Amino acid sequence: MNKSDLAGRKVLCHDMCLRDGMHAKREQISTEQMASFAAAMEKANVPMIQVSHGAGLGGNSLQHGFAPHANEEYWDAVAPVLDKTIMSVLLIPGLGTMNELRSAHAHGVRSVHVATHSTEADTSPQHIACGRELGMDTSGFLMMAHLNTPQGLAAEAKKMESYGAQTVYVTDSAGYMLPEDVTEYVTVLRDTLEDDTEIGFHGHNNLGMGIANSIAAVRAGASRIDCSVAGLGAGAGNTPLEAFVAVCDRMGIETGCDMFGLMDMAEELVFPMMDHIVRIDRSSLTLGYAGVYSTFLLHANRLGAKYGIEPRDILLELGRKKMIGGQEDMIEDTALTMLKERESQSAA
């Protein structure tokens, strides 16, 4: 085995396939599938798994799609199969609320990612404080991190730390970052935050950088990495957990996860239930190239087909207009406006 300069480092792997993976399934995962996935991850010693609608608390909507079940039903299906593995949830203020977080806690959720856009941390103080009051492991989750500077992101991270966040994430929602970017962002955060505040990294594989970026994050001081078994997640998916664990094992980084168990789960449970192969295709690659929110992928594909516009063109336009996570309604609006412009051009 090639050990590395990181030999002996410990990393907490946080699986996303039952939350970010919901996006890749158009929010259609059954409670039975959730329970079987969760049981497999408990068996493979995955320490934390996120379980909810893809957009987290309050996600059931026309904007983000309706799951067949309420979040409470998913938690009630998953909690009984877990013992050591901790269940977490995503909360985006403006979409989810503190009442929903209290409900999550009552249904067994013990960790929360409180998410804001990378420049808007000050929409989260009540929600972070609420997580801490409930005794939950509470992370601040700065989405679309590439749209802020490293220094700007560190200032937002510092705010989240001051609200009570125990971990702050650099969240590469667009899968836009390259390893040297991740190194810079995490390094500045590490220099800015208190020593006992952890740093996390959440990647998307749109440029094929999921694992390289996650390793760069660890090297720069991150101790929590969000992954997803078989990469099941928005866009070209998240950092594949089984591959990340394999790389960590080669480098001597300790994850505590059972690599072979996760490989089997990817092959036997996750791949068979994918509606489309989650991979780097022209649309998801465009997300990473242009810095567009990964969840826009399937919406752009669907609306591109509906209006006869190449999805890649819609995604590039959304990137140009600087649309961010949560603005899924602007995909159809943008497609309609592009259609009008094309019609007026061809008429002229």
Added chain:
Amino acid sequence: MNKIKCALIGSGNIGTDLMYKLKRSPVLEPVWMVGIDPESEGLSRARDMGLKTTADGVDGVLPHLAADGVQIAFDATSAYVHKENSDKMNAHGVFMVDLTPAAIGPLCVPPVNLDELAETMNVNMISCAGQATIPIVYGVSRVQSVDYAEIIASLASKSIGPGTRANLDEFTYTTSSAVCEVGGARRGKALCIINPAEPPMIMRNTIYCMTDDEPDQKRITESLMEMIGKVQQYVPGYKLVNGPVFEGNKVGVFMEVAGLGDYLPTYAGNLDIMTAAACRTAEMYAEKILSGELKLLAEAV
């Protein structure tokens, strides 16, 4: 013509923008601006425009209400302190227009229900997103029944002050319930996104309605155009960008709100639609006060 004298509580984005609207009103006259930070830009602008100011919060203005003849107050602070502010002003016989999402009084969207508001000492303006979207929900629900309505508001980060940022849950609850109570949907949901793009994006609102039966496209479109015209009377920058889009029983409407640029630049249509609606609502009450139809009684204080 006599004007009804007004106090503005809250010297942030909303209070300051509202001051400019009130200055143009034929029946309202802003005389006090209440803040908590003596250095705030809003208080400084208010002084420049000839208003009296205090940085001591509501308690700083209470002793002057009677002498200065204040009869209407606007609260643009935070849902967390609104009730206390309102109780204090009401006790002095001052009518309260609430621009926080506290919603302790009846909810008002002027083109929908201004004429039907009950006699009350407190009326609530819901939220900027509520003012921008509920006329559309109502425009559909008055044609045929709406099972579910969902509204998505995208706001420029620069237009959102600390009060609004600290009230996102209240924004969600108040706007969702107003989509039902005032908009006429059986179930409602409100989402809010704050976008920091530079140059700042103009306020956008998307409204989805799920009708019980197949939507009558012609009648709904006509109804929506009429509602949009009514809002444009007090917010000229209220504009249909795309739609209505009909997909099964779903009606999608994509709106934009450009402001007048009174305080913040025109991208902050969210300020205008809220302050213009509050101004219009207060004007109706002012007319009732001037005609003697509405009497404001102070408790013994």
